[in-house]
Amino acid sequence: MTMIEGTPLPSTDDPGDAPFWEAARRGELVVQTCGACGQRRFPPRPMCPKCQSLEHTWQPVSGEGRIWSFVVPHPPLLPAFAQVAPYNVIVVELAEDPSLRMVGNLVAAAGGPINEIDPATIAIGTPVRVVFEQVTDDVALARWVVA
Ligand SMILES: [Zn+2]
Secondary structure, three states, X not given: OOOOOOOOOOOXXXXXXXXXXXXXXXXXXXXXXXXXXXXXXXXXXXXXXXXXXXXXXXXEOOOEEEEEEEEOOOOOOOHHHHOOOOOOEEEEEXXXXXXEEXXXXXXXXXXXXXXXXXXXXXXXXXXXXXXXXXXXXXXXXXXXXXX
């Protein structure tokens, strides 16, 4: 584990997104899928933005995508992140639907630190795939490596 001391962590027992975190612990990336029209959506929310249905399931996606954008955060930062700056935060568009975007970090390999990639080498459009890092017993975070 490379979790930085003091890193804010998500609640994993909220019924609205608990299935996402359960899947992440299994090393699987899932997104909400409308039970009426089949529209995938992320981040999770109770109602389909396309047809307003409240029915949904959680369906696996490939975990492949492309870097849609990225930033290199600068101070002021939360103390947990200040100690590892500069690091990257990337936005990934998923292969199944480019309108589905997830925020994470580009790492060299699963479990690697979020500051080991030189930000000058990150390019929008680069193919990436998801990896998971189990940072606590409850929380596995999706991170990304170059595909
Ligand atoms: Zn729908």
